[in-house]
Amino acid sequence: MINSEDAGTLFAMREHLLDTLLDLPSPDWIASYQGVMRQEEAEARQAVATSTKASHPGQGPSLPMAGYVGVYKDPWYGTITIGKTGNALSIRFDRSPGLDGALEHVQHDTFRTRFSTPGYEDAYVTFALKPDGRVDRISMKAVSPVADFSWDYQDLQFTPAGEP
CATH class of the missing domain: 1.10.20 (Histone, subunit A)
Structure with a gap:
């Protein structure tokens, strides 16, 4: 109706x-x-x-910003691109126009999206590192605890696209 x-x-x-x-x-x-x-x-x-x-922006990140830059893939979603402009990171969901914007450091290796499209649900983006310091995977979680199912970021597990 x-x-x-x-x-x-x-x-x-x-x-x-x-x-x-x-x-x-x-x-x-x-x-x-x-x-x-x-x-x-x-x-x-x-x-x-x-x-x-509760965040501690003075703690981290573990890598220089360039260490996070790259293309990452999720088996279900496809790819995202983490870019760098100046000393700031950005994120772009390659299949979803409008899902792009700045990544703001929160603490350690966790950042927060600031999507350019109003009304898009922001998320925490956490980089897990390998023992050698390279990015192993990226996980995400909606910032809002009442984000609806349209923003099931927690189901995404991105890994570097250039690796098997």
Whole structure:
């Protein structure tokens, strides 16, 4: 009935339709779900603020910025490109226009995306290193604890594209 991923709207419509079909009194489901969604958003903002305060940007990174640069592949997604401009890193999801932007150092070998497209869910990008100091793999995790399934970064495991 609606072209939306707004869970509150979908749930409110579902509850209202059920109430109507079952001939039950129907409370204000929109207001009820709006309260739930606002609470989740407030908790998510608090969690992001807390994680930002807990970071230690003075610790790391382990490599000079050029050591992270390269093309990395995931068996499911394909490739991403980590680039360098000046002393800053960038990320580009090669198959997904708009999923590109700066990588901001958080701590150790973890960076945060700052995607250029508004509304795209930022992620933590963590580089795991081999004993010789080269990048072994990249894992990702959405910054927001309430990121929806469209941003299942945790399912991606990138490895250097030039290696078997």
